[in-house]
Amino acid sequence: xxxxxxxxxxxxxxxxxxxxxxxxxxxxxxxxxxxxxxxxxxxxxxxxxxxxxxxxxxxxxxxxxxxxxxxxxxxxxxxxxxxxxxxxxxxxxxxxxxxxxxxxxxxxxxxxxxxxxxxxxxxxxxxxxxxxxxxxxxxxxxxxxxxxxxxxxxxxxxxxxxx
Amino acid sequence: xxxxxxxxxxxxxxxxxxxxxxxxxxxxxxxxxxxxxxxxxxxxxxxxxxxxxxxxxxxxxxxxxxxxxxxxxxxxxxxxxxxxxxxxxxxxxxxxxxxxxxxxxxxxxxxxxxxxxxxxxxxxxxxxxxxxxxxxxxxxxxxxxxxxxxxxxxxxxxxxxxxxxxxxxxxxxxxxxxxxxxxxxxxxxxxxxxxxxxxxxxxxxxxxxxxxxxxxxxxxxxxxxxxxxxxxxxxxxxxxxxxxxxxxxxxxxxxxxxxxxxxxxxxxxxxxxxxxxxxxxxxxxxxxxxxxxxxxx
Numbered sequence: 468x469x470x471x472x473x474x475x476x477x478x479x480x481x482x483x484x485x486x487x488x489x490x491x492x493x494x495x496x497x498x499x500x501x502x503x504x505x506x507x508x509x510x511x512x513x514x515x516x517x518x519x520x521x522x523x524x525x526x527x528x529x530x531x532x533x534x535x536x537x538x539x540x541x542x543x544x545x546x547x548x549x550x551x552x553x554x555x556x557x558x559x560x561x562x563x564x565x566x567x568x569x570x571x572x573x574x575x576x577x578x579x580x581x582x583x584x585x586x587x588x589x590x591x592x593x594x595x596x597x598x599x600x601x602x603x604x605x606x607x608x609x610x611x612x613x614x615x616x617x618x619x620x621x622x623x624x625x626x627x628x629x630x
Numbered sequence: 631x632x633x634x635x636x637x638x639x640x641x642x643x644x645x646x647x648x649x650x651x652x653x654x655x656x657x658x659x660x661x662x663x664x665x666x667x668x669x670x671x672x673x674x675x676x677x678x679x680x681x682x683x684x685x686x687x688x689x690x691x692x693x694x695x696x697x698x699x700x701x702x703x704x705x706x707x708x709x710x711x712x713x714x715x716x717x718x719x720x721x722x723x724x725x726x727x728x729x730x731x732x733x734x735x736x737x738x739x740x741x742x743x744x745x746x747x748x749x750x751x752x753x754x755x756x757x758x759x760x761x762x763x764x765x766x767x768x769x770x771x772x773x774x775x776x777x778x779x780x781x782x783x784x785x786x787x788x789x790x791x792x793x794x795x796x797x798x799x800x801x802x803x804x805x806x807x808x809x810x811x812x813x814x815x816x817x818x819x820x821x822x823x824x825x826x827x828x829x830x831x832x833x834x835x836x837x838x839x840x841x842x843x844x845x846x847x848x849x850x851x852x853x854x855x856x857x858x859x860x861x862x863x864x865x866x867x868x869x870x871x872x873x874x875x876x877x878x879x880x881x882x883x884x885x886x887x888x889x890x891x892x893x894x895x896x897x898x899x900x901x902x903x904x905x906x907x908x909x910x911x912x913x914x915x916x917x918x919x920x921x922x923x924x925x926x927x
């Protein structure tokens with residue numbers, strides 16, 4: 468069962484190490500007012516593929532498995548998300564159904580921000596929007612790597628070193 | 631009409647009967663190649679229109695009508711990234727380079743350090759990834775309005791894909807440093823970039839599912855044809871039509887199989903009267919059978 472717990476992002480000691488969370492105090496205060504902190508046991512499904520996106524889940528503690536599934540039930544793991552990641556971001560921003568299923572691998576602490584609140588928050592706070600753009604770019608790189616390994620069955624081609 | 635463009639690397643001189651010859655621009659000096667008609671003026675700094683000179687000459691890059699300013703672009707409201715407030719658009723105007731490319735031009739290559747973003751204004755671009763043995767997988771055919779090279783430009787990591795034009799294209803290029811500054815200064819643009827990246831991520835997940843979980847090449851081809859036939863208002867039709875803009879080789883690269891398999895599958899679909907080819911147009915005669923094939927392989 469999910470249970471709500473209170474904790475302010477302003478007091479989080481891990482904040483500087485996490486891409487999305489490393490925001491100015493004023494922005495974090497705004498995030499604090501709209502977020503909901505949940506404690507979830509392992510195997511909890513945060514969202515399912517095909518489900519309408521209701522918001523994002525910021526993974527504070529614990530890991531989550533992101534997977535896709537075929538009509539016949541065959542499952543393919545896309546990647547393992549680690550603390551600090553924001554799950555369900557792309558579907559929440561586009562307002563479409565989730566493309567993946569997110570299932571917790573550990574007992575975890577997650578922060579839920581509802582879609583409407585997130586969209587307003589991003590429009591009002593440019594720093595947060597820039598962090599989201601960077602996060603999405605990183606996610607996209609990982610996804611393309613997965614496409615490459617699944618579609619071409621090989622590791623990424625070697626790249627020239629650059630400064 | 632007689633048009634001079636300033637921002638392309640090369641232009642074509644065209645008459646009513648077709649392209650006569652090409653003109654290479656080496657700014658600031660214009661070099662006329664192979665006896666092309668002399669332009670009215672050597673100063674190509676402005677778009678100039680007027681009565682057609684004797685002989686019906688039109689100067690136009692690769693037959694494209696270049697939209698020089700985003701502020702006057704009529705397509706702007708229909709495109710996610712471009713539909714920006716006037717202030718942001720004016721800033722964008724100052725940092726963009728409007729360029730024209732012929733068919734087959736490579737905008738950027740997988741593994742290359744990111745130089746900047748390419749906003750596709752006109753034409754289509756093939757986005758692909760490549761294995762060390764040369765095997766290619768086409769991820770997507772980008773349509774006008776898309777921003778290419780976005781994730782690499784934002785993250786500073788090498789381009790993940792290769793982008794090659796499959797039509798003559800107009801592309802607005804923005805240097806990386808300029809683009810990052812633009813995003814920091816304009817939150818509306820930043821939000822739109824987040825939306826574009828989200829769409830690309832959704833598309834990549836869809837691709838992983840299709841490649842990793844489909845059982846057969848037949849299933850993947852059926853899914854691709856159904857996806858294409860659902861565009862341009864054809865989805866609701868009993869017998870939807872689609873324009874086959876890619877070769878069998880390219881379709882094979884989209885679904886991760888060989889050209890021979892694609893040709894064999896098309897022959898089989900035609901024989902079973904599931905599809906019918908009329909030139910480059912394909913008519914789906916039996917949508918139910920195609921859907922069954924997409925689900926069961």
